[in-house]
Amino acid sequence: MEVTGEHIVEFEGVTKIYKSKASLFSRSSEEVVALRDLTLNIRKGEIFGLVGESGSGKTTAGRLLVKLEEPTEGVIKLDGTDITKLKGGRLKEFRRNVQMIFQDPYQSLNPQVSIFEAVCEPLVIHGIGNSGNRKEMVEEMLALVGLSPPEDFLARYPHQLSGGQRQRVAIARAMILKPTMVVADEPTSMLDASISAQIFNILLDMRERFQVSILFITHSLAAARYLCDRLGVIYKGSLMELGPSGVIIAEPRHPYTQALIDALPKFGQCGSVFHYGTLLAEERRGIEDGEGKGTKEFCPFFPRCRPARAEKCANAMPRLENLSPGHAIRCFFPARPSLQVETAGSSKCYYGI
Amino acid sequence: MAGSVQKRAGFKGAFLEGWEIFKESLLGRIGLTLILIFALMAVASFIPPMIDPMYHPMHGVDPEISFSTGPSLRHWLGTDFMGRDILSQLLAGARVAFMVGVSAAFMSIFLGTSIGMIAGYMGKAVDTMLMRLADMIMVMPTLLVVLILSSLFGQLNIWTIVLIIALFRWPGVSRVIRSQTLSLKTRPFIEAARVAGASHFRIIFRHIMPNVLPLSFLYMTFRVTSAIIIEAALAFLGFGDPGTVSWGMMLQWVWKTGHMFKAPYWLLPPGICISLITLSFYMLGRAMDEVLDPRLRKEADAS
Known part of the structure; x- marks a missing residue:
C-alpha cells in the first residue's frame, strides 16, 4: 500500500523517568531516564523501525504508545488526539485501534487459555460479532498468519505449540480487531532466523492487507532494513539518527x-x-x-x-x-x-x- | 459451542497429567485411601438408624441397657453411658467432620482467594488495607475467640462455628494468593489482555484466577485439617453444638461421665478417627503440593 504523508502517531517531547522510591535506608531516590525528549512521527501505512541496544528505551517508547505506561512529560498523539488523558469509552476505542505484539511468545499467551479463546478474546471484549461468526473470524485470521488448517489449532493450548506458532497466534490476536497501529516489540528475538523471516513476511502481508502502521522495535539493523520504511536509532533514551532505512544503512x-x-x-x-x-x-x-x-x-x-x-x-x-x-x-x-x-x-x- | 468442548479437553489433559504424578506419591495414595474410607463411613452413617431406631446416634437408646457396655454382637463397638450405640455415633461423626471440614475450608478459601487476588492486583491503598486486616485476624487465636464468643452467646450452632472458623482462617490463604497474583500481574499475558482492552474484572477472573486456583485447592486440604481440629477441640471443651454428634462431642461425653480410663472401646475410636482424618487430608495436601510444584518432586521422577 501507499505510504501517505499523513501522520498516524506523533511523539512530541516525550520523556519517561522511572523513579525508585526513597526507602528507610537510602534517603535519595534514584532516577532512571528511559526516554529523553523523544519527538518523532510515524506515517500512515508505514513500518517504522526503532533500533537500539538493550536498555536504550526503545521498548519504553512502545509501551508508552500502547498505554501500558504513562509518559512523565510530553504528548503522544494518535490520529491527532492526545492519548495520554484518555478514559472510559474513549480509552476502550483506543484499545481497539492500537495493539501490541510482545517479545516473548512463551509469556504473552495465558497457559490456561486455548488458542481459540485467546484469539477470540479481543472480539468478546469489544463486542464484535456473535458466537456464531466469531469462530469463522478466528479461523480466517489464523489462516492468514499461516496456521493451517486453522480448525486443528482452535482447541490447542499454548504449551502444545512451537515458539513460531505461538508468535503467529499472538499476531492473529493483535490483528483480529483490525487495528490502525500495531507495536511489535522485538517479535522475533526469541525465535530462530528462519522462523523470523516468516514472521517478517506475515507482518508485511498484514500491512498490505489491513493498511496497518507498525512500530517495529528491534536491536537488529538487518531485520530493520528488511522490514522498515524508516528507522530511528536510539541510544540511552535519546534519538540519535532518523531517516529512511535504506539511507541509514548505506550511509x-x-x-x-x-x-x-x-x-x-x-x-x-x-x-x-x-x-x-x-x-x-x-x-x-x-x-x-x-x-x-x-x-x-x-x-x-x-x-x-x-x-x-x-x-x-x-x-x-x-x-x-x-x-x-x-x-x-x-x-x-x-x-x-x-x-x-x-x-x-x-x-x-x-x-x- | 466450540469453546466449552475445548476447555474440557484442556483441563482433562492437565488433570490426567497431575494424576500421573500424584499416583507416584505414597503419601498421596495413603491419604486418598483414608479419605475414601472416611467418606464411606459418612455415607454409611445413614444405615444404622434405618435398621432399628435404637441405633440413632443421638436419640436412640437401647431399651435393655442404661450404662456403658463393651463391644458385643448387638453393639459392635459397645454403648455409651445411656445405652446409645458407639459405632453409629462414630459414623455420624465422620459425616459431621466432612461437613465442618469441607464447608469451613471452602468458605475460607473462597474469601482468601478473592481477597488475595484483589489486594495483589489493585495494589497501593487497597492492598495495604486488606493485608493489614489479614495481619490483624491472623494473630488472633481462633480457638480462644470462639470460646469467648460461645461463652457470650451460649451454645453455638454447628454452622455458626463453621462460619467463624472460615472467617478466621482466610488470611493465610490470601497472603499466598496475593504474592502469586503479584508475580502474575507483571507477566506479559496480563499486559496483552490490558492492551486488548480487558477490564480489571475480566483480567482478575479470566486470566489470574485460573492460574491461582490450583494453589487455592492445595491450601483447601490444609484448611480442612485445621477446621476439623478446631471443631473437635471446641466440642471436647464443651462448647460444641449440643444437637450434633461429632467425634469431639463423643470424647467430651467420655470425659464428662468419667469413663476416660474405664472404657477404651469408647475413648479410642473417636480419638483415632480425628487423628487419621486430619493426617489423611494433610497427606493429600502434601502430595498435591508435589504435583503443583515440580521442585518438590523426587530426583528419580525427573530422569
Missing part, C-alpha cells in the same frame, strides 16, 4: 549508527569489509562521576565515541538536526557521507540477522 552519519553497522555479522563474498571503527573499546571516564553529577548536559554517546571532541561533546547535548530532508542526526560532528567503499549489503555480501 549512516551518526557514530553510534556506524558502530551498530560494524557490529553486524557479515557473510558471503565481502572482500575487505569496510569498518567505521567509531566505537571505543573502553569507555571514557570522568563525566558521570565528576563534579556536578547529574546536572551536566553532555552527549550520551560521548563516553564511547571515538570521533568525539571533549570540549564540545562533554559539555552540551547536541540537538536533532536535519542533514537532508527526512534524514536527521543528533551529533555536533556528523561524519561525511562515506566514499563508496565495498560495504556489506552489496550484491554478494550479506548481513546476518
